[in-house]
Amino acid sequence: MGWSSRIPNWDAAVEARSKRTGLWVVFRNDGGDVVACSTLLRQTCIESTLAEALGALQAVQLAGDLRSNHLLLEGDSAIIVDAIRGGESHLTAWRSVVMEIRRLLLRFVS
Numbered sequence: 001m002g003w004s005s006r007i008p009n010w011d012a013a014v015e016a017r018s019k020r021t022g023l024w025v026v027f028r029n030d031g032g033d034v035v036a037c038s039t040l041l042r043q044t045c046i047e048s049t050l051a052e053a054l055g056a057l058q059a060v061q062l063a064g065d066l067r068s069n070h071l072l073l074e075g076d077s078a079i080i081v082d083a084i085r086g087g088e089s090h091l092t093a094w095r096s097v098v099m100e101i102r103r104l105l106l107r108f109v110s
Contacts, residue, residue: 008059009074012051019045023055025062038062052077053094053101056084060104071108 007028014021020043027036040058056075063071075081083089083098084105 007072007074008063010052010055010059011076012048012055014045014048014051016045019043021046021051021054023051023058025055025059027059027062027066036062036066047093049077049079049092050094050097052080053083053097056080057097057101057104060101064104064107069109071105 007030008025009028010023010025012021012023020041023040023042025038026034029035038058046054052075056073056077059073059075060071073081073084080094080098083092083094084101089095089098
């Protein structure tokens with residue numbers, strides 16, 4: 001049985017010296033309690049906006065795995081949040097990631 005509502009917050013960090021990228025997702029319920037979390041460490045250095053897009057994708061994928069019905073995404077990358085909401089993302093390295101996020105969001109009640 002899934003939870004009715006999830007609020008995932010994601011973040012990404014790129015460490016150029018060690019050539020690593022970290023992604024973090026924390027899921028909170030309506031009351032603000034942490035109910036799930038996830039981390040991913042990539043052994044490659046990627047552009048920071050692409051890393052933020054991949055963090056958002058990880059959040060949406062995990063929300064689906066947790067069988068959430070409602071989803072309210074929270075992230076600190078205004079560029080990615082705007083693109084997910086329908087803003088411009090053409091000719092960017094992260095466009096395909098945003099398109100996949102939009103496709104996956106169709107599973108959730110708005």
